Amino acid sequence: MSNESIFLPQEFIRRKRDGLDLSVSDINRFVAGITDSSVTDAQISSFAMAVFFNGMSADEGAALTLAMRSSGDVINWCDHGFDADAPITDKHSTGGVGDKVSIMLAPIVAACGAYVPMVSGRGLGHTGGTLDKLQAIPDYDALPDIETFAATVKDVGCSIIGQTGSLAPADRKFYSIRDVTATVESVPLITASILSKKLAAGLGSLVMDVKFGSGAFMNDINEARELAENIVRVAGTAGVPTTALLTDMNQVLGRTAGHAVEMLEVVDFLTSPSDAEPRLVQVTLALAGHMLLLSGLYGDFTSAFNAAKNALDDGRAASVFAKMVAVQGGPRDLIEKPHDYLKLAGESLPVFANGSGNLSQTDTRAIGNAIIILGGGRTNPNDKIDMAVGLSAVQPVGTNLDAHTPFCMVHARDADTAKAAALMIQNALTTSQETVSPTPITVETIQADGKG
Ligand code: URA
DSSP, rough: OOGGOOHHHHHHHHHHHHTTTOHHHHHHHHHHHHHHHHHHHHHHHHHHHHHHHHOOOHHHHHHHHHHHHTSSOOOOOGGTTTTOOOOBBEEEEOOOOOOOOOHHHHHHHHHHTTTTEEEEEBBBTTOHHHHHHHHSSEEETOOOOOHHHHHHHHHSSEEEOOOTTSSSSSHHHHHHHHHHTTTOOHHHHHHHHHHHHHHHTTSSSSEEEESSSSSSHHHHHHHHHHHHHHHHHHHTTOOOOEEEEEOOOOSSSSOEESSSHHHHHHHHHHHHHEEEEEEEHHHHHHHHHHHHHHHSSOOOHHHHHHHHHHHHHHHHHHHHHHHHHTTTSOTTTTTTTTTHOOOOOOOOEOOOOSOOOEEEOHHHHHHHHIIIIIIISSSSSSSOOTTOOEEEEEETTTEEEEETBBSSEEEEHHHHHHHHHHHHHHTTEEEEEOOOOOOOOOEEETTTSSSS
């Protein structure tokens, strides 16, 4: 028996635990073991923890990304009737609380002429997932086969789905284990997870929303920058030009957090953009501008940004969204009658700050965890999410909170859970007697040359 044929997962994990190098071939074999279940969940979580503590070299990280990408199908759009130079682009976020941006962004960018085949993920840790949010829409098929996915992208311009059985299956398994084993916050693991899905989707370009702050996986902006640079570098090596924006996640994004409640905000955003929460508008249009620029449809950022803004303001993006939902099996009149389909849980409770003052800081991770307590997140990979729970009317940093102005409304299944979540959220709020100025949402752009 040659050495090449011997692979013991425990020895592979031990090497990473002890800070030794991993070979490309062993990384490939471990990932193959994740995919065919010959490596156990315990081994996957131990490996994740070893990487969490010891990191990975650039070569190991690239090898993990490519192995996870190749663990299933890699889409070639030419096989589905697209021209070789079709503007196929996508965006991915590293995750936050209230981050429903993808669901508005894909239709906006599609309305401007690009194709957006978006493969999204489930909630992870304290953050919500685009895939879970879409599943709040009754009958929305988020797991079509590749042919149906491609046909929807061709017909509508965009399609948002989850990882089907055949797209980066190793990431799907790895991700669900990281979600519940405190092993999310690792630059190489996040890079491999995101890019394996995105590279499998056969993109021409990618824009990353890399979040920092109390509701992000990377609290510190320097860590977020390191993650952004790593993603831009690895994606570039794999032939996908990528731009990353560093964006602020020190507060809930938009006015809602949860599932059905966020979908209601998405519909409002697309149908009445002038009333949308300003930070949500800013980040969505900035990402749209970069997607349209990278996809080559516009020659400069300002024209790309303005095109995205027009598509939002004149209702074309709302029409694309409505069509996508209908084509994927959801209600044909979702945007006309969102409340008929997106129901909230019966118990609601306002959350007041401890004392009055201007909201100066939120512990956004704790707010995300309060949503898990409500049933809107998982503590076990197989948990079913309660789509009807969450938070609405969330106030931005700078708001004057007093006994008449709550920070948000909690929507829960029963009074006890509502109270427990409300207490967690109350303890996550800091107020100040000083005036609090709003913080910018988009702070840095990192492009392929590594420059900010
Ligand atoms: N999003 C992903 O898809 N994977 C991660 O690991 C983190 C955010």
